[in-house]
Amino acid sequence: MRKTFKMLIVGVVIMLVLAACGEKTQEDIIEDLEKKLDGMTGYKANATMVLQTGNEPQQYDVEIWHQKENYYRVALKNEEKDQSQIILRNDDGVFVLTPALNKSFRFQSDWPNNNSQVYLYESLIEDVLVDAERTFNASEEHYVFQTNTNYQNKNLNSQEITLNKNDLSPASVKIMDADFEVLVQVDFTSFEMNSSFDEGDFGMDRNMTGAQMEVPTMAEPDSEEPMTVYFPMYEPQGSSLTESEQVETEDGSRYILSYTGDKSYTLIQEKARVVPATTPMDVIEGDPVDLGFTVGVMSNDSIRWTYDGVDFFLASEDLDEEEMMAVARSVYGTQVK
Template sequence: MRRNLFGGLLAIFLVFALAACGAKSQEDVIKELDKKMEELSSYKAEAKMTLTTGSEPQVYDVEIWYKQPSYYRVNLKNAEKEQNQMILRNDEGVFVLTPALNKSFRFQSDWPKNGSQAYLYESLVKDILNDSNASFKATKNHYVFETKTNYQNSKMLPKQEIILNKKDLSPVSVKVMDTDMKPLLTVEFSKVEFNAEFDKNAFDTEKNMTRAQLDVPTIAQEGNGTLEVMYPLDLPAGVEPVEEKEIATENGKRLIMTFGGEKSFTLIQEKARVLPAMSTPSFIKGEPVDLGFAIGALTDHSLTWSYNGVDFTIASNDLTPEEMMMIARSVQGTAIK
C-alpha cells in the first residue's frame, strides 16, 4: 500500500518536473523571436482592425505584405465607407495611395522604422525585444507580452498587449491601450504566411494603384453636392470652438473652423477632388501617420488626410503632433451642410 502510494507520488512529481522543463521562459521566447527575425525573408498577413476612439467602433480589413530588405505594402479597407488606402515602400520611397481619388503622396521617410506599427510583425517583435520591462505570460496556446509603445503619440497610447502563437510565433492579436488601459486599437490576425512568394511587380506604385482601382471605383464628382461636415469630439484642455466659416469653391464648399483658447488651430474640410488618372505623386516633407481609419500626412505644423471623399487639414503653430493626431482621430461628429 505504502509502496503504491510512494510510486503514485513519484509519478506525479515526474509529470510536474517534465512540464516545468518544457515550459519556456521569457528569455527563451525572446531568443526565438530574435532568431525568427534573422531568418524571416518575407510574409503575407490578413487582419481585422477595430478603432474605438469615436462614438461607434470602426472596423477595417488590413492586408500586409513584406519582403526583405525593406519592401512593404499595407492595404487598408473599410467596405462600408468605400474607404481604401494603401501605404507602399519600395526603392523609390514611401507612398500613400488613395485609389478612389487617383491621389498619391510620396514621402522621404524612414517609415516604418520611425515608430510602432500594430499590424507589422517585425515592428511588434522589435517592441518586445526593446522593452526590458515587458511583462510576459504563457497560456496553453499563446505567449502574451505587454510592452510600451513607440508611437508619436505614445503619451496617449503608452501600452500594448501582443499575443503570439506558441507554434510558430506568428501574431494572433494586438491591443493598443490608452492611459486607463482601455483598448483603443485592436488588430486581430486571421492569416499569416511566413516566407511568402511575390511577383516582380508586387510593390510597384503604378501597378498597385491600378489594381486597387479595380476594387474601389473612382469617386464620382458631384460638383456642388452636400458636404457631410465632421466635428472633432476631443479637444485639448482649454481649447474651444471660436468660428465656423463657409466658402464656395469650384468643387462645392470649403468649411473653415477655428479653435482658440490655451492653444489655437484651424480645421479645414472640403469635398475631395478626383485627380486625372495616373497623376504624378505629390511630394510631402513629412511623415505618413496611421490614424486608424486613414493614413495621414504629418508635418511640423499640419496634418492632412482624406476620408469618405472629403479632404481634411489641421493647421496649427501651437499643437503638438500628438494633439493633432488626437483631434484627427476624433473628427467623427457629423452635420449636413
Template sequence: MGKKQLLWSFFVLMLIIISACGEKSKEDILKSLDNKAEDMSGYKAQAKMNLQTGEDVQSYQIDVWHKKKNLFRVQLENPDSDKGSQIILRNQDGVFVLTPALNKSFKFQSDWPHNSSQPYLYSSLVSDVLEDTEASFKQTENYYVFNTKTNYQSNKNLPYQEIYFHKDSLKPAMVKVFDKDYKELVEVQFTSFEFDPNFSEDDFDTNKNLSSSVGDVPAMAGENDSSLTVLYPLTMPEGTTLASQKEVEFEHGKRVILNYSGEKSFTIVQELYTSYPTSMTSPVSVKGEPVDLGFTVGAITDKTIEWNENNVRYYLASEDLTKEEMIEVASSLEGKSMK
C-alpha cells in the first residue's frame, strides 16, 4: 500500500471515529429524556394542534401548565370559532373539564392524563417513547425523532406517532399522529416551551380557574329564541338508519330525541337550554374519562358520550357501539344539520 493510500485510509478512519463520538445513541437519548422528565419541577408550553376530522381541519391554540407531580392545566381554544375556550384541569380534588362559554363543567374521578397518550403533554410523550421497546429512532440536523406506538384508551384508530425533540434542549418540537394506514390525522407544533417555571399557589385551583373564565359566558337562548337546529350524524355503522325523532319541552328548554335502529342501534339526545340547572361552581360528576371530539372535549363511558356546544347539550347512548364507533358518530355531528 502506497503512502497516499495510507494517509487516505487514516483520514477516513479519523472521520468515522469523530462522527461516532459526536453522535449519541438511542439509549443515550432515552436515558436523557427519562432524567429530564424526572428532574424537572414542571413546565409551561404553548402549541398549535391541527385535527383532521373528515374533510375539515380543526385548529386549536393550546396552553399547557404542569407542576410536579399531578397538577395539570390545559387550555384549548379554536381561534376561528366563537365557542370560547375549554380547560382540562387536574388538581388534588380531581379532574375537571371546564367549558365557560356554556356555563358548564364536568368532574371526573379519573387517572387522566396518565392512562392515555396525550400529544401535547411532555410527560406523556416521554412515557410513550420509553415504553415502546420497538420504537424506531433517527437523528436529523436539529432533532431526535422517535416513531412509536400510541396508547389511546378510547380511540384505537390512532395507533402510531412521530415525536420530534430538539437536540440542544430535549424540548418537544412537533408530534404527528397517524391512523392504521399512516395517514396523518393530528399534528401538534410547539411554539414555546419552558422548563421549571414559577407558579402561583392557586394557579391550579378550581375556583380560580372557574371565576377567571366566567367573563366568557355568553347569553343563553331566550324564550323567544329557542329554535334548536337538530344535527344528524354523517358517519354511522352500515345498515343503521334513523327510526324516530321526537321533540319535547322540558323545564330548562327544548329536547330532541333521535333513535337509530339496526344491528348497531343508538340514541342521540340534543337539549337547548334557556336556563341552566347547574352553575359553573357545581360541576357535574361523571363516571368516565375526558374525550377529545375534535371540536370540543366531552365525557365518555363504556356506553355513553356527553358534550356541550352553543348552549346545546348532546348525549349519545348505545349498548351496541364500541367507544371508537361512538366517537366517530359523535364527531360527525359537528356543524351538520342534514339527515
C-alpha cells in the first residue's frame, strides 16, 4: 500500500514538472492529433522514400495530395530507373497510371482505407490513435511514436513515426521488420496543411498528360535487342520451376515460367509496350498493391506490374494474396535471353 502510494506521488510530481516546463503529455498530443484530423480539409506534401526490400536500396521522390473526403493523388518517381507512377482516387474510382507507357488501370477499391499507408498523414495518425500498445518519447524538436502496422507486406512489422513538435506535421517514418531492421524510410521535405486545389487536379486525363510532359512516353522496344528475363528469388515451400517456355508473338518474345507443386503458379513476362490510347483498363474487383519497387494491380488470383521495361503477369489458384505478393516482390533475379 505504502509503495503504491509512493509511486502515485512520484507520478503526480512528474506530471507537475512536465506541466511546469510546458511539456505536453502523450494524452495531450493524442487529443491534439484527433483535433488535427477532424479539422483538416486536406494537404500537399513532398517526401523521399528509400526501400530496402529488394536486392539493393531504391529511392523514390513522392508527391502527395489529399482533399477530404476521398480525393487522393500520390506520384512516385524513381530518377535512376526513369520510372514514374501515379495513384489516384476520385469520384470515378481508384486509378494506377504509368505515364511512360500511356497505361492506366481503374478499380472499384477501398484504397487507401484498407491498409496502412506510409506516405499518407491521416493513415499514420490513425495508426497512432488506434494502437493501445504504442510507445512514445519526445526530443527537443520532435514527438516520436512506435506503433504496430497494417501494411500489405506483413514483413513490415512495426513503425516509428516522428512528428514535428511545432505543428504535428510528419517529419519521418521508419518501417521495420520483426528484427527491427528498417525496410522502408520516408523523410518528409515539405508539408502544407489545408491546401487549396483546382478543378481537375485529381482527374485521370490531366494527371496522365501532365506526367508525360515530365517523363516522356517510352520508345517502342527494339525487337532485336535481347530481353532480360527475371526469376523469383522467393519460392513458396512446395513449388519449383518445372518449365521455362519462350513463345513468339506479333509483338516479340513472351517468356512463361511454370512453377508446380503444392503451390503452383505461372509467371509471364514480355517487353513493355506503349498503349495507343489512355482509356483505362477496368478492374471490377481489385486493389493497387505495393511491391516495393513498383505499384502493381491485383485481381482475380493474379498480379500484374511493369518494371524496367518489362510487363509481368503472375497467376495462381494455390497462392493466397500475401504469398503472391511475396513472390512478386522477389522477382529480381535475371538471365538475359
